[in-house]
Amino acid sequence: MIFVTVGSQLPFDRFIAPVAAWARAQTTCDIYFQHGGTTVDLSGFEHAAFVTPDEAAKLFERAHVVVAHVGMGTILTCLELGKPIIVFPRKASLGETRNEHQSASARSLESRAGFFVAWDESELHALLERISTLSGGTRVSSDASPELIDAVRSFIHDA
Amino acid sequence: MSAPSPRPMRRVLAISSRGGHWTQLRRLKTAFDGCDITWASTDANLAREVAPARFVCIPEASRWDRVRLVWSMICVLVLVLRVRPHAIVSTGAAPGFLALRIGSLIGAKTLWIDSFANAEELSLSGRKAALFADLTLTQWAHLGAPLEVKSGAKTSRAKGSAYYAGAVA
Numbered sequence: 001m002i003f004v005t006v007g008s009q010l011p012f013d014r015f016i017a018p019v020a021a022w023a024r025a026q027t028t029c030d031i032y033f034q035h036g037g038t039t040v041d042l043s044g045f046e047h048a049a050f051v052t053p054d055e056a057a058k059l060f061e062r063a064h065v066v067v068a069h070v071g072m073g074t075i076l077t078c079l080e081l082g083k084p085i086i087v088f089p090r091k092a093s094l095g096e097t098r099n100e101h102q103s104a105s106a107r108s109l110e111s112r113a114g115f116f117v118a119w120d121e122s123e124l125h126a127l128l129e130r131i132s133t134l135s136g137g138t139r140v141s142s143d144a145s146p147e148l149i150d151a152v153r154s155f156i157h158d159a
Numbered sequence: 160m161s162a163p164s165p166r167p168m169r170r171v172l173a174i175s176s177r178g179g180h181w182t183q184l185r186r187l188k189t190a191f192d193g194c195d196i197t198w199a200s201t202d203a204n205l206a207r208e209v210a211p212a213r214f215v216c217i218p219e220a221s222r223w224d225r226v227r228l229v230w231s232m233i234c235v236l237v238l239v240l241r242v243r244p245h246a247i248v249s250t251g252a253a254p255g256f257l258a259l260r261i262g263s264l265i266g267a268k269t270l271w272i273d274s275f276a277n278a279e280e281l282s283l284s285g286r287k288a289a290l291f292a293d294l295t296l297t298q299w300a301h302l303g304a305p306l307e308v309k310s311g312a313k314t315s316r317a318k319g320s321a322y323y324a325g326a327v328a
């Protein structure tokens with residue numbers, strides 16, 4: 001199953017539309033869209049504007065690949081589960097988010113195993129075309145780095 | 160019989176918005192072992208992720224919506240006054256910033272951890288938090304000075320600066 005998600009705040013039709021078009025062109029496609037409220041026709045596909053954290057957890061478990069905006073919750077969940085993720089950054093210049101942090105995050109994480117960045121619609125299409133060959137990195141622990149945990153602990157306990 | 164502890168258990172408030180900020184906050188869970196921890200976020204469904212620990216749901220707030228911001232401020236104010244935390248830890252965004260601001264006024268130690276998403280510059284909230292918070296951490300080494308963690312020793316830190324001590328992933 002392919003889990004497509006745009007996060008809990010805003011729709012992202014510049015992303016949903018090409019993914020839906022690609023899915024329609026496949027003979028069979030097990031795909032779920034969490035779209036945040038879309039004008040794209042998703043009839044015939046499983047979809048919802050928003051999902052609860054519990055529903056999201058089940059969808060992440062079911063998914064073989066996640067296709068998403070550059071949302072940190074989504075990315076961290078994929079790293080924890082070792083699932084491959086294709087990301088498509090929102091652009092502030094197109095009113096899709098408030099600043100360009102999604103592109104910055106994508107650039108910074110691009111070297112990680114299992115993390116694939118589509119910088120434009122054609123790269124998104126190319127990645128979708130080889131989606132069955134994508135594999136995830138090794139699962140990361142559900143804890144932050146030991147150094148950060150130590151820093152937080154010392155901060156709390158030191159006078 | 161256990162030996163008397165040197166001081167009472169630390170009350171800690173860990174607070175963030177739902178979504179990515181919460182995912183990052185939740186990854187700090189083990190740092191709160193041995194503390195009297197209260198979690199707070201903007202979606203009641205998140206309680207089970209930290210159960211059986213105490214969880215408080217607060218209204219969503221954004222810098223951009225005045226009315227909701229005021230309502231959220233009141234709820235966060237009540238939360239901070241009720242918990243009376245020794246320390247407050249936030250990974251953002253608006254509700255965490257408010258909690259740190261209020262906490263710093265009532266003598267709580269305040270820690271802002273800028274989102275992992277801010278890989279090229281500190282967020283606006285992070286830059287503001289650095290001016291009053293006891294410690295502001297970035298999760299990217301090139302955005303902060305290395306943090307020296309010396310247990311028991313007070314290290315002097317420059318206000319307005321961000322430090323680096325690792326990341327949530």
